[in-house]
Amino acid sequence: MIGAWRLIAAPLLLAGAALAAAPLSPREQAEDFDAMWCALDAGYAYFDSRHASWKRAREAWRPRAARAATRADFVAALEGALEQLRDDSVSLSERSALARRVPYESDVWASWQKGRAVVESVRTFSDADVAGLRPGHVVARVNGVPVARAVRERLGPAPADAAALDWGLRQVLAGPRRGTQRLEVRDGRETATLAIERTALTRGNGPAVIARRMGDERGTGYLRVRVGSGDPGVADQLVGALDHVKDTRALIVDLRESLGPGSRAETAAILDRFGAAQHAAPVVILVDRWTAGEGEALAGALKAALLARIVGTPTAGMRGELREATLPRSGIVLTFPEKKTFLAGGAARESLLPDVPVDLAAPLGGPGDPILYRALKLLEPCPGSACRSAPGSPPPARGSLRR
Numbered sequence: 001m002i003g004a005w006r007l008i009a010a011p012l013l014l015a016g017a018a019l020a021a022a023p024l025s026p027r028e029q030a031e032d033f034d035a036m037w038c039a040l041d042a043g044y045a046y047f048d049s050r051h052a053s054w055k056r057a058r059e060a061w062r063p064r065a066a067r068a069a070t071r072a073d074f075v076a077a078l079e080g081a082l083e084q085l086r087d088d089s090v091s092l093s094e095r096s097a098l099a100r101r102v103p104y105e106s107d108v109w110a111s112w113q114k115g116r117a118v119v120e121s122v123r124t125f126s127d128a129d130v131a132g133l134r135p136g137h138v139v140a141r142v143n144g145v146p147v148a149r150a151v152r153e154r155l156g157p158a159p160a161d162a163a164a165l166d167w168g169l170r171q172v173l174a175g176p177r178r179g180t181q182r183l184e185v186r187d188g189r190e191t192a193t194l195a196i197e198r199t200a201l202t203r204g205n206g207p208a209v210i211a212r213r214m215g216d217e218r219g220t221g222y223l224r225v226r227v228g229s230g231d232p233g234v235a236d237q238l239v240g241a242l243d244h245v246k247d248t249r250a251l252i253v254d255l256r257e258s259l260g261p262g263s264r265a266e267t268a269a270i271l272d273r274f275g276a277a278q279h280a281a282p283v284v285i286l287v288d289r290w291t292a293g294e295g296e297a298l299a300g301a302l303k304a305a306l307l308a309r310i311v312g313t314p315t316a317g318m319r320g321e322l323r324e325a326t327l328p329r330s331g332i333v334l335t336f337p338e339k340k341t342f343l344a345g346g347a348a349r350e351s352l353l354p355d356v357p358v359d360l361a362a363p364l365g366g367p368g369d370p371i372l373y374r375a376l377k378l379l380e381p382c383p384g385s386a387c388r389s390a391p392g393s394p395p396p397a398r399g400s401l402r403r
Helices: 002-020 026-043 048-066 071-085 127-131 147-155 162-174 234-244 264-276 294-306 370-379
Strands: 108-113 116-122 138-142 179-187 190-198 209-214 220-225 250-254 280-287 309-312 321-326 333-339 398-400
Touching: 026 048, 026 071, 026 321, 026 333, 048 071, 108 162, 116 147, 127 190, 138 147, 138 162, 147 162, 209 234, 220 234, 234 264, 250 370, 264 294, 280 294, 280 370, 294 309, 309 370
Parallel strands: 220 250, 250 280, 280 309
Antiparallel strands: 108 116, 116 138, 138 179, 179 190, 209 220, 280 398, 321 333
Protein backbone atom coordinates (compact mmCIF):
# COMPACT_ATOMS: atom_id res chain seq x y z
CA MET A 1 0.00 0.00 0.00
CA ILE A 2 2.85 2.39 0.78
CA GLY A 3 4.33 1.87 -2.69
CA ALA A 4 0.95 2.42 -4.33
CA TRP A 5 0.42 5.60 -2.29
CA ARG A 6 3.76 6.93 -3.46
CA LEU A 7 2.82 6.32 -7.09
CA ILE A 8 -0.40 8.26 -6.58
CA ALA A 9 0.96 10.98 -4.33
CA ALA A 10 4.12 11.91 -6.27
CA PRO A 11 2.31 13.48 -9.25
CA LEU A 12 -0.08 15.26 -6.89
CA LEU A 13 2.81 16.68 -4.87
CA LEU A 14 4.52 17.89 -8.03
CA ALA A 15 1.32 19.49 -9.25
CA GLY A 16 0.83 21.14 -5.87
CA ALA A 17 4.38 22.50 -5.92
CA ALA A 18 3.79 24.00 -9.36
CA LEU A 19 0.56 25.64 -8.23
CA ALA A 20 2.24 26.98 -5.10
CA ALA A 21 5.10 28.60 -7.04
CA ALA A 22 5.20 32.34 -6.51
CA PRO A 23 3.89 34.27 -9.53
CA LEU A 24 6.41 36.30 -11.46
CA SER A 25 6.39 40.07 -11.32
CA PRO A 26 6.06 42.11 -14.52
CA ARG A 27 9.76 42.91 -14.32
CA GLU A 28 10.68 39.21 -13.99
CA GLN A 29 8.43 38.27 -16.90
CA ALA A 30 10.04 40.96 -19.03
CA GLU A 31 13.49 39.66 -18.05
CA ASP A 32 12.55 36.14 -19.15
CA PHE A 33 11.19 37.44 -22.43
CA ASP A 34 14.46 39.29 -23.00
CA ALA A 35 16.46 36.16 -22.17
CA MET A 36 14.47 34.16 -24.73
CA TRP A 37 14.68 36.86 -27.38
CA CYS A 38 18.43 37.42 -26.94
CA ALA A 39 19.24 33.68 -26.97
CA LEU A 40 17.49 33.33 -30.32
CA ASP A 41 18.76 36.61 -31.74
CA ALA A 42 22.34 35.53 -31.06
CA GLY A 43 22.14 31.79 -31.67
CA TYR A 44 19.27 30.79 -34.00
CA ALA A 45 20.79 29.29 -37.16
CA TYR A 46 17.98 29.89 -39.65
CA PHE A 47 17.08 33.57 -39.59
CA ASP A 48 17.75 34.29 -43.28
CA SER A 49 14.94 36.62 -44.34
CA ARG A 50 13.01 36.37 -41.03
CA HIS A 51 15.42 38.40 -38.91
CA ALA A 52 13.47 41.62 -39.48
CA SER A 53 10.25 39.90 -38.32
CA TRP A 54 12.04 38.70 -35.20
CA LYS A 55 13.14 42.26 -34.44
CA ARG A 56 9.52 43.41 -34.69
CA ALA A 57 8.36 40.49 -32.53
CA ARG A 58 10.12 41.99 -29.52
CA GLU A 59 8.21 45.25 -29.87
CA ALA A 60 4.87 43.48 -30.26
CA TRP A 61 5.14 40.69 -27.66
CA ARG A 62 7.43 41.94 -24.88
CA PRO A 63 4.74 44.25 -23.40
CA ARG A 64 2.21 41.41 -23.45
CA ALA A 65 4.63 39.08 -21.69
CA ALA A 66 5.43 41.68 -19.04
CA ARG A 67 1.80 42.43 -18.18
CA ALA A 68 0.54 38.81 -18.37
CA ALA A 69 -1.81 38.19 -15.43
CA THR A 70 -1.24 34.43 -15.26
CA ARG A 71 1.52 32.02 -16.11
CA ALA A 72 -0.63 30.64 -18.94
CA ASP A 73 -0.93 34.14 -20.41
CA PHE A 74 2.84 34.59 -20.03
CA VAL A 75 3.56 31.33 -21.89
CA ALA A 76 1.08 32.33 -24.61
CA ALA A 77 2.95 35.63 -25.07
CA LEU A 78 6.27 33.79 -25.42
CA GLU A 79 4.67 31.46 -27.97
CA GLY A 80 3.25 34.42 -29.87
CA ALA A 81 6.75 35.80 -30.36
CA LEU A 82 8.18 32.40 -31.34
CA GLU A 83 5.50 31.95 -33.99
CA GLN A 84 7.07 34.79 -35.96
CA LEU A 85 9.90 32.36 -36.82
CA ARG A 86 7.45 29.88 -38.46
CA ASP A 87 9.73 27.05 -37.30
CA ASP A 88 8.43 23.95 -35.50
CA SER A 89 12.00 23.16 -34.40
CA VAL A 90 11.71 26.01 -31.86
CA SER A 91 9.76 25.09 -28.73
CA LEU A 92 9.18 25.72 -25.03
CA SER A 93 9.04 23.13 -22.26
CA GLU A 94 5.69 24.63 -21.24
CA ARG A 95 2.93 25.15 -23.76
CA SER A 96 -0.38 26.92 -23.81
CA ALA A 97 -3.49 24.92 -23.06
CA LEU A 98 -4.80 24.90 -26.63
CA ALA A 99 -1.87 24.28 -28.94
CA ARG A 100 -0.72 20.92 -30.27
CA ARG A 101 2.89 20.73 -31.33
CA VAL A 102 3.57 20.01 -35.00
CA PRO A 103 4.59 17.37 -35.97
CA TYR A 104 4.91 15.38 -32.75
CA GLU A 105 1.38 16.00 -31.46
CA SER A 106 -0.43 16.51 -34.77
CA ASP A 107 -2.09 13.94 -37.01
CA VAL A 108 -2.69 15.85 -40.28
CA TRP A 109 -0.09 16.98 -42.81
CA ALA A 110 -1.36 19.28 -45.55
CA SER A 111 -0.01 21.85 -48.01
CA TRP A 112 -1.29 24.46 -50.43
CA GLN A 113 -1.45 23.10 -53.97
CA LYS A 114 -2.75 25.41 -56.69
CA GLY A 115 -4.61 27.44 -54.09
CA ARG A 116 -6.22 24.41 -52.42
CA ALA A 117 -5.49 23.04 -48.94
CA VAL A 118 -4.70 19.41 -49.80
CA VAL A 119 -4.25 16.70 -47.17
CA GLU A 120 -1.07 14.75 -47.93
CA SER A 121 -0.94 12.40 -44.96
CA VAL A 122 -2.98 11.37 -41.91
CA ARG A 123 -1.42 9.59 -38.94
CA THR A 124 -2.72 6.03 -38.77
CA PHE A 125 -5.25 5.32 -35.98
CA SER A 126 -5.27 8.99 -34.97
CA ASP A 127 -8.33 11.13 -34.18
CA ALA A 128 -8.37 12.47 -37.75
CA ASP A 129 -8.02 8.97 -39.21
CA VAL A 130 -10.89 7.63 -37.09
CA ALA A 131 -13.07 10.56 -38.21
CA GLY A 132 -12.52 9.64 -41.86
CA LEU A 133 -9.98 12.22 -43.03
CA ARG A 134 -7.89 10.80 -45.88
CA PRO A 135 -4.94 11.84 -48.06
CA GLY A 136 -6.28 13.63 -51.12
CA HIS A 137 -9.09 15.40 -49.28
CA VAL A 138 -9.26 19.15 -49.90
CA VAL A 139 -10.07 21.17 -46.78
CA ALA A 140 -12.55 23.98 -47.44
CA ARG A 141 -13.52 25.14 -43.92
CA VAL A 142 -12.28 24.70 -40.37
CA ASN A 143 -15.00 25.07 -37.71
CA GLY A 144 -17.11 26.93 -40.27
CA VAL A 145 -14.36 29.40 -41.23
CA PRO A 146 -12.89 29.29 -44.77
CA VAL A 147 -9.51 27.64 -44.39
CA ALA A 148 -7.63 30.44 -46.17
CA ARG A 149 -9.05 32.98 -43.72
CA ALA A 150 -8.22 30.76 -40.73
CA VAL A 151 -4.62 30.55 -41.90
CA ARG A 152 -4.36 34.31 -42.47
CA GLU A 153 -5.70 34.94 -38.97
CA ARG A 154 -3.16 32.51 -37.52
CA LEU A 155 -0.25 34.16 -39.35
CA GLY A 156 -1.25 37.73 -38.52
CA PRO A 157 -0.55 40.83 -40.61
CA ALA A 158 3.08 40.01 -41.50
CA PRO A 159 3.75 39.10 -45.16
CA ALA A 160 3.57 35.34 -45.75
CA ASP A 161 5.51 33.38 -48.35
CA ALA A 162 4.61 29.86 -49.53
CA ALA A 163 6.52 28.19 -46.68
CA ALA A 164 4.77 30.36 -44.08
CA LEU A 165 1.35 29.59 -45.59
CA ASP A 166 2.05 25.84 -45.41
CA TRP A 167 3.23 26.24 -41.82
CA GLY A 168 0.08 28.15 -40.91
CA LEU A 169 -2.13 25.52 -42.55
CA ARG A 170 -0.56 22.72 -40.52
CA GLN A 171 -0.92 24.72 -37.31
CA VAL A 172 -4.62 25.31 -37.99
CA LEU A 173 -5.27 21.65 -38.85
CA ALA A 174 -3.39 20.40 -35.77
CA GLY A 175 -6.52 21.31 -33.83
CA PRO A 176 -7.08 21.84 -30.11
CA ARG A 177 -5.86 19.50 -27.40
CA ARG A 178 -9.45 18.70 -26.42
CA GLY A 179 -12.84 19.23 -28.05
CA THR A 180 -14.39 18.83 -31.47
CA GLN A 181 -12.78 20.14 -34.64
CA ARG A 182 -15.05 20.26 -37.70
CA LEU A 183 -13.52 20.12 -41.15
CA GLU A 184 -15.49 20.60 -44.34
CA VAL A 185 -13.67 18.57 -46.96
CA ARG A 186 -14.08 17.84 -50.66
CA ASP A 187 -13.27 14.60 -52.40
CA GLY A 188 -13.79 15.15 -56.10
CA ARG A 189 -17.33 16.50 -56.37
CA GLU A 190 -18.38 15.18 -52.96
CA THR A 191 -18.44 17.43 -49.89
CA ALA A 192 -18.62 16.24 -46.30
CA THR A 193 -18.19 17.67 -42.82
CA LEU A 194 -16.01 15.56 -40.54
CA ALA A 195 -16.23 15.93 -36.76
CA ILE A 196 -12.80 15.13 -35.32
CA GLU A 197 -13.08 14.41 -31.61
CA ARG A 198 -9.78 15.56 -30.17
CA THR A 199 -8.82 13.29 -27.27
CA ALA A 200 -5.97 13.16 -24.78
CA LEU A 201 -2.56 12.98 -26.39
CA THR A 202 -0.73 9.66 -26.18
CA ARG A 203 2.92 8.79 -26.65
CA GLY A 204 2.25 5.89 -28.99
CA ASN A 205 1.54 2.26 -28.23
CA GLY A 206 4.10 -0.36 -27.36
CA PRO A 207 7.85 -0.27 -26.87
CA ALA A 208 10.26 2.04 -28.64
CA VAL A 209 11.93 -0.89 -30.44
CA ILE A 210 10.14 -3.83 -32.06
CA ALA A 211 11.74 -6.68 -34.01
CA ARG A 212 9.78 -9.07 -36.25
CA ARG A 213 10.45 -11.61 -38.95
CA MET A 214 8.04 -11.31 -41.90
CA GLY A 215 6.98 -13.34 -44.92
CA ASP A 216 6.05 -16.97 -45.47
CA GLU A 217 9.56 -18.13 -44.64
CA ARG A 218 10.18 -15.38 -42.09
CA GLY A 219 13.01 -14.26 -44.32
CA THR A 220 12.55 -10.50 -44.04
CA GLY A 221 13.54 -8.68 -40.87
CA TYR A 222 11.51 -5.74 -39.62
CA LEU A 223 12.71 -3.23 -37.00
CA ARG A 224 10.58 -0.36 -35.75
CA VAL A 225 12.50 2.34 -33.91
CA ARG A 226 10.65 5.27 -32.33
CA VAL A 227 13.13 8.10 -32.00
CA GLY A 228 12.52 10.65 -29.25
CA SER A 229 10.59 8.30 -26.99
CA GLY A 230 12.51 9.46 -23.93
CA ASP A 231 13.49 5.85 -23.19
CA PRO A 232 17.22 5.90 -22.32
CA GLY A 233 17.54 2.22 -23.20
CA VAL A 234 16.52 2.45 -26.88
CA ALA A 235 20.03 1.81 -28.21
CA ASP A 236 20.56 -1.14 -25.87
CA GLN A 237 17.22 -2.66 -26.90
CA LEU A 238 18.53 -2.69 -30.46
CA VAL A 239 21.19 -5.26 -29.56
CA GLY A 240 18.63 -8.01 -28.99
CA ALA A 241 16.44 -6.76 -31.83
CA LEU A 242 19.27 -6.92 -34.37
CA ASP A 243 20.25 -10.36 -33.12
CA HIS A 244 16.67 -11.52 -33.70
CA VAL A 245 16.86 -10.59 -37.42
CA LYS A 246 20.57 -11.22 -38.01
CA ASP A 247 20.19 -14.03 -40.55
CA THR A 248 17.33 -12.60 -42.61
CA ARG A 249 17.82 -12.01 -46.33
CA ALA A 250 16.57 -8.39 -46.15
CA LEU A 251 15.91 -5.80 -43.48
CA ILE A 252 13.27 -3.07 -43.11
CA VAL A 253 13.96 -0.27 -40.62
CA ASP A 254 10.76 1.64 -39.82
CA LEU A 255 11.41 5.22 -38.61
CA ARG A 256 7.92 6.57 -39.27
CA GLU A 257 6.86 7.68 -35.82
CA SER A 258 9.17 10.09 -34.03
CA LEU A 259 7.74 10.80 -30.58
CA GLY A 260 9.98 13.81 -30.01
CA PRO A 261 13.06 15.56 -31.38
CA GLY A 262 15.45 13.02 -29.89
CA SER A 263 19.10 13.77 -29.19
CA ARG A 264 22.38 13.52 -31.03
CA ALA A 265 23.67 11.17 -28.32
CA GLU A 266 20.72 8.82 -28.89
CA THR A 267 21.28 8.83 -32.66
CA ALA A 268 25.01 8.14 -32.25
CA ALA A 269 24.30 5.25 -29.87
CA ILE A 270 21.77 3.71 -32.28
CA LEU A 271 24.25 3.98 -35.16
CA ASP A 272 26.89 2.28 -33.00
CA ARG A 273 24.55 -0.67 -32.41
CA PHE A 274 23.92 -1.01 -36.14
CA GLY A 275 27.66 -0.75 -36.79
CA ALA A 276 28.43 -3.57 -34.37
CA ALA A 277 25.82 -5.98 -35.80
CA GLN A 278 27.22 -8.96 -37.67
CA HIS A 279 24.68 -9.08 -40.48
CA ALA A 280 24.62 -8.18 -44.15
CA ALA A 281 21.40 -7.69 -46.12
CA PRO A 282 19.61 -5.32 -48.46
CA VAL A 283 18.21 -2.58 -46.23
CA VAL A 284 15.14 -0.41 -46.76
CA ILE A 285 14.23 2.50 -44.47
CA LEU A 286 10.60 3.62 -44.06
CA VAL A 287 9.85 7.31 -43.48
CA ASP A 288 6.85 9.62 -43.56
CA ARG A 289 5.81 13.10 -42.42
CA TRP A 290 6.16 12.01 -38.77
CA THR A 291 9.80 11.05 -39.22
CA ALA A 292 11.22 14.15 -37.57
CA GLY A 293 14.27 15.65 -35.92
CA GLU A 294 16.86 13.02 -35.06
CA GLY A 295 14.64 10.48 -36.83
CA GLU A 296 15.51 12.30 -40.07
CA ALA A 297 19.18 12.39 -39.12
CA LEU A 298 19.12 8.65 -38.40
CA ALA A 299 17.44 7.89 -41.74
CA GLY A 300 20.09 9.86 -43.63
CA ALA A 301 22.96 8.29 -41.68
CA LEU A 302 21.68 4.73 -42.15
CA LYS A 303 21.18 5.36 -45.85
CA ALA A 304 24.83 6.41 -46.19
CA ALA A 305 26.30 3.77 -43.89
CA LEU A 306 24.31 0.79 -45.17
CA LEU A 307 23.75 1.87 -48.78
CA ALA A 308 20.08 1.60 -47.91
CA ARG A 309 17.11 2.91 -49.86
CA ILE A 310 14.48 5.16 -48.31
CA VAL A 311 10.80 4.46 -49.06
CA GLY A 312 7.87 6.70 -48.15
CA THR A 313 6.88 10.35 -48.24
CA PRO A 314 9.01 13.41 -47.56
CA THR A 315 9.81 13.76 -43.88
CA ALA A 316 8.83 16.54 -41.46
CA GLY A 317 11.78 18.74 -42.42
CA MET A 318 12.81 19.63 -38.86
CA ARG A 319 15.92 21.74 -38.82
CA GLY A 320 19.25 21.91 -37.09
CA GLU A 321 21.19 20.69 -34.09
CA LEU A 322 19.23 21.73 -31.02
CA ARG A 323 20.37 23.80 -28.06
CA GLU A 324 18.56 24.41 -24.79
CA ALA A 325 18.44 27.67 -22.83
CA THR A 326 16.68 27.96 -19.47
CA LEU A 327 14.85 31.22 -18.80
CA PRO A 328 16.20 32.46 -15.45
CA ARG A 329 13.00 33.52 -13.67
CA SER A 330 10.39 30.98 -14.79
CA GLY A 331 12.66 27.99 -15.38
CA ILE A 332 10.99 27.40 -18.76
CA VAL A 333 13.38 25.70 -21.19
CA LEU A 334 13.71 27.10 -24.71
CA THR A 335 14.88 24.67 -27.40
CA PHE A 336 16.04 25.92 -30.79
CA PRO A 337 18.35 24.92 -33.68
CA GLU A 338 21.73 26.48 -33.08
CA LYS A 339 23.63 24.75 -35.90
CA LYS A 340 22.57 23.72 -39.37
CA THR A 341 22.80 19.99 -40.03
CA PHE A 342 23.65 18.24 -43.27
CA LEU A 343 23.31 14.82 -44.84
CA ALA A 344 26.14 12.90 -46.44
CA GLY A 345 26.91 14.75 -49.66
CA GLY A 346 26.23 18.17 -48.16
CA ALA A 347 22.45 18.52 -48.54
CA ALA A 348 20.54 20.10 -45.65
CA ARG A 349 18.94 17.49 -43.38
CA GLU A 350 15.49 19.04 -43.82
CA SER A 351 15.71 18.34 -47.56
CA LEU A 352 15.78 14.56 -47.05
CA LEU A 353 13.60 12.86 -49.68
CA PRO A 354 12.73 9.20 -50.23
CA ASP A 355 14.46 7.26 -53.01
CA VAL A 356 11.13 5.53 -53.66
CA PRO A 357 8.31 8.06 -53.13
CA VAL A 358 4.85 6.84 -52.15
CA ASP A 359 1.76 8.92 -52.96
CA LEU A 360 -0.63 8.20 -50.09
CA ALA A 361 -3.53 9.77 -52.01
CA ALA A 362 -3.13 7.17 -54.79
CA PRO A 363 -1.34 4.21 -53.19
CA LEU A 364 -0.47 0.92 -54.81
CA GLY A 365 -1.57 -2.40 -53.41
CA GLY A 366 -5.00 -1.53 -52.06
CA PRO A 367 -5.89 -0.96 -48.39
CA GLY A 368 -3.36 -1.42 -45.64
CA ASP A 369 0.06 0.14 -45.25
CA PRO A 370 1.13 1.47 -48.67
CA ILE A 371 4.65 2.40 -47.57
CA LEU A 372 5.36 -1.04 -46.08
CA TYR A 373 3.75 -2.65 -49.14
CA ARG A 374 6.08 -0.76 -51.47
CA ALA A 375 9.10 -1.76 -49.38
CA LEU A 376 8.14 -5.43 -49.43
CA LYS A 377 7.64 -5.34 -53.19
CA LEU A 378 11.05 -3.71 -53.54
CA LEU A 379 12.66 -6.52 -51.55
CA GLU A 380 10.99 -9.40 -53.35
CA PRO A 381 13.54 -11.85 -54.82
CA CYS A 382 13.85 -11.45 -58.59
CA PRO A 383 15.10 -14.20 -60.92
CA GLY A 384 18.01 -13.28 -63.15
CA SER A 385 17.95 -9.69 -64.35
CA ALA A 386 14.22 -9.18 -63.75
CA CYS A 387 14.81 -6.60 -61.02
CA ARG A 388 17.10 -4.54 -63.18
CA SER A 389 14.63 -4.57 -66.05
CA ALA A 390 11.61 -3.54 -63.98
CA PRO A 391 10.93 0.18 -64.63
CA GLY A 392 11.57 2.26 -61.54
CA SER A 393 12.54 -0.75 -59.43
CA PRO A 394 16.31 -1.27 -59.46
CA PRO A 395 17.46 -3.92 -57.01
CA PRO A 396 18.10 -2.59 -53.51
CA ALA A 397 21.76 -2.09 -52.70
CA ARG A 398 23.36 -4.47 -50.27
CA GLY A 399 24.63 -2.83 -47.13
CA SER A 400 26.55 -4.33 -44.26
CA LEU A 401 25.48 -3.65 -40.72
CA ARG A 402 29.15 -3.98 -39.81
CA ARG A 403 31.19 -0.78 -39.98
